[in-house]
Amino acid sequence: MASLVAYDDSDSEAETEPAGSFNATGQMKDTSGVARPPEKDFASGALDVPKAGVQPTKHGSCEDPGGHRLPLAQLGRSDRGSCPSQRLQWPGKEPQVTFPVKEPSRSSLWTSHVPASHIPLAATRFKQVKLSRNFPKSSFYAQSESETVGKNDSSFQKKKCEDCVVPYTPKRLRQLQALSTETGNSKEMEPQGPPAGRAPAPLYVGPRVSEFIQPYLNSHYKETTVPRKVLFHLRGHRGPVNTIQWCPVLSKSHMLLSTSMDKTFKVWNAVDSGHCLQTYSLHTEAVRAARWAPCGRRILSGGFDFALHLTDLETGTQLFSGRSDFRITTLKFHPKDHNIFLCGGFSSEMKAWDIRTGKVMRSYKATIQQTLDILFLREGSEFLSSTDASTRDSADRTIIAWDFRTSAKISNQIFHERFTCPSLALHPREPVFLAQTNGNYLALFSTVWPYRMSRRRRYEGHKVEGYSVGCECSPGGDLLVTGSADGRVLMYSFRTASRACTLQGHTQACVGTTYHPVLPSVLATCSWGGDMKIWH
Numbered sequence: 001m002a003s004l005v006a007y008d009d010s011d012s013e014a015e016t017e018p019a020g021s022f023n024a025t026g027q028m029k030d031t032s033g034v035a036r037p038p039e040k041d042f043a044s045g046a047l048d049v050p051k052a053g054v055q056p057t058k059h060g061s062c063e064d065p066g067g068h069r070l071p072l073a074q075l076g077r078s079d080r081g082s083c084p085s086q087r088l089q090w091p092g093k094e095p096q097v098t099f100p101v102k103e104p105s106r107s108s109l110w111t112s113h114v115p116a117s118h119i120p121l122a123a124t125r126f127k128q129v130k131l132s133r134n135f136p137k138s139s140f141y142a143q144s145e146s147e148t149v150g151k152n153d154s155s156f157q158k159k160k161c162e163d164c165v166v167p168y169t170p171k172r173l174r175q176l177q178a179l180s181t182e183t184g185n186s187k188e189m190e191p192q193g194p195p196a197g198r199a200p201a202p203l204y205v206g207p208r209v210s211e212f213i214q215p216y217l218n219s220h221y222k223e224t225t226v227p228r229k230v231l232f233h234l235r236g237h238r239g240p241v242n243t244i245q246w247c248p249v250l251s252k253s254h255m256l257l258s259t260s261m262d263k264t265f266k267v268w269n270a271v272d273s274g275h276c277l278q279t280y281s282l283h284t285e286a287v288r289a290a291r292w293a294p295c296g297r298r299i300l301s302g303g304f305d306f307a308l309h310l311t312d313l314e315t316g317t318q319l320f321s322g323r324s325d326f327r328i329t330t331l332k333f334h335p336k337d338h339n340i341f342l343c344g345g346f347s348s349e350m351k352a353w354d355i356r357t358g359k360v361m362r363s364y365k366a367t368i369q370q371t372l373d374i375l376f377l378r379e380g381s382e383f384l385s386s387t388d389a390s391t392r393d394s395a396d397r398t399i400i401a402w403d404f405r406t407s408a409k410i411s412n413q414i415f416h417e418r419f420t421c422p423s424l425a426l427h428p429r430e431p432v433f434l435a436q437t438n439g440n441y442l443a444l445f446s447t448v449w450p451y452r453m454s455r456r457r458r459y460e461g462h463k464v465e466g467y468s469v470g471c472e473c474s475p476g477g478d479l480l481v482t483g484s485a486d487g488r489v490l491m492y493s494f495r496t497a498s499r500a501c502t503l504q505g506h507t508q509a510c511v512g513t514t515y516h517p518v519l520p521s522v523l524a525t526c527s528w529g530g531d532m533k534i535w536h
Contacts, residue, residue: 203267203278203313210254210271216518217250224474225521226491226501227535232274234532238262241526242288243470244512249296253518257299258532261286265301267313270524270534271516282309282318288345289331294338302328302343310355320355332374332383334404342383344371350385352404364407366400372468375424375433377447380404386421386435399424399435401451414451415443422468427494429477436471438464442482442492459492461499467528470512481523483510489525489535505533
């Protein structure tokens with residue numbers, strides 16, 4: 001095999017004739033006898049890796065001090081590593097050609113270096129060149145010439161495709177790379193803030209009682225009066241407000257809980273100052289439902305991200321975190337066992353969770369698509385569910401009564417009209433409950449089997465129009481309040497079903513109304529526009 005390394009002490013001239021040699025005009029001739037111009041002697045201007053089995057010597061490296069490989073045409077002109085008398089000189093008539101510097105290979109997902117077994121295209125077409133004895137102690141490797149004959153173009157391209165193989169990157173990994181790049185760019189553009197899911201600062205829930213609530217704690221609840229003026233106009237949510245609820249502990253009932261489609265729920269001081277006490281960003285999607293725990297120190301929240309969180313207000317930590325199989329739209333604590341709660345949503349099932357074990361203890365399944373609301377009866381032994389099931393002439397399975405312990409259906413023939421019921425409310429003193437219907441009226445039902453609907457009393461005058469408009473009874477039971485799709489707040493007399501008052505509350509649909517449990521003339525309302533109002 002022909003040697004490619006030139007030694008100073010080599011006096012032998014009987015070397016094997018190389019495959020190509022330079023003539024006087026600077027052209028290289030191969031065995032085929034085809035002359036090629038000197039400017040196309042090399043496929044690229046940089047030297048490449050030799051064939052397997054040819055090892056370069058330590059002093060024969062053709063690299064500059066910066067670590068870059070030098071083109072063959074510039075090796076003789078380098079002033080470093082060789083004497084002026086020993087430089088390789090090209091014929092004078094050769095035109096000056098600038099060869100491009102070989103760009104580094106693009107790093108792939110698997111490796112950033114060229115594999116050891118990879119042989120470049122230039123090495124596969126390597127031509128041996130006879131070296132001059134006057135050249136210094138170094139070895140270099142010639143690269144392949146570009147093909148100029150038409151018949152060899154196709155074979156050259158074929159070999160190029162076969163040799164220059166780029167490692168295959170799976171489609172899934174390419175998508176992950178693109179996603180990470182987009183995420184990085186979006187994070188640079190977005191303003192910095194607390195990341196979603198981080199536990200907020202603790203909210204101090206001390207023994208302090210509001211000076212407005214203190215006089216009413218030890219006295220009997222008086223008759224509810226109709227509010228006339230706005231005490232506070234609360235703005236802070238960036239999306240529609242879904243639900244609002246006063247704290248069930250009377251001494252802490254100055255706190256108001258609100259949930260919103262902006263992925264947060266907030267706690268407000270809605271009696272003394274009207275300020276937001278704390279914002280909780282634990283969900284990655286809209287928060288559709290949240291409830292105060294009966295102790296008044298915890299909040300249970302569920303949203304469209306399938307997540308359930310029980311947050312301790314004093315420590316800001318999650319005492320319980322679960323994941324449902326569906327988007328959550330309603331939550332209710334068991335009236336007796338406060339460690340159990342029911343959740344329903346975009347599913348044919350409702351599930352009872354145990355906070356102590358963090359697992360589902362019971363499921364309630366019906367042939368429906370969505371649960372709109374849940375209402376407990378008879379101290380928790382029975383409960384009602386409002387669904388979206390309706391037919392042309394009747395609303396079969398619109399309201400279903402369940403046995404909590406056995407998961408059996410007690411009745412599904414309660415409401416026989418063709419309207420769905422987005423919300424349910426229990427009367428505080430009478431054995432009846434209210435159902436908000438999409439027929440733009442409130443229906444009255446008995447809480448005793450067979451749960452008959454009252455035909456004599458119907459509360460009409462407001463609009464629902466597909467919104468999840470809530471309704472509620474006053475703590476004394478003498479007034480009913482409901483929102484309206486046109487932004488109004490309407491109050492009815494429970495006994496006569498006549499309209500007691502109408503408030504021009506909001507510019508958009510009023511979807512939530514609730515009376516204060518202690519103060520007899522305080523009412524809170526929320527709207528689809530994202531604002532809330534405290535009336536007195």
